[in-house]
Amino acid sequence: MSKKEPSASNRESLGVLRARAIATIDFVEARYDFPSGAVFRDAIENAAGTGNLRLIKVLSREIDKMATVSLPKHERDGLDAVLQDQLGVSREVERDARSVRIANALKRGGVASEVERRHLEDYMEELAASGDDPDLLDAIRRLLAAS
Secondary structure: OOOOOOOHHHHHHHHHHHHHHHHHHHHHHHHOOOOHHHHHHHHHHHHHHHOOHHHHHHHHHHHHHHHHHHOOHHHHHHHHHHHHHHHOOOHHHHHHHHHHHHHHHHHHOOOOOHHHHHHHHHHHHHHHHHOOOHHHHHHHHHHHHHO
């Protein structure tokens, strides 16, 4: 059985995710010794070439998370600017949307789903690594412990 061709919207998503992941890898490689960059780049290109949207989403999330956790604040700001200028991607808008979801979970006092739990855990890891908001980190830890 041959694999079905991706739809136009999936092809567009593949292209956007590919470009974002490659731009992030390029940004990190320009500043640091990043030997895994070539492996990530090959995996991204392979996923995009075969139309594997699920894999490219997973890889893109991991690359974005790696950059968020490993880069100092001023370089994260630089990456944000590059993604905005080159691709029209606003990581600030993405962070704002995530903040709303986190605030809703905290206000609700519970975790609504396993997907939300994973998002909270991922965000908690990022906060712990960056040290950006220790009070929010504690609140998320308490929420997860109670759920």
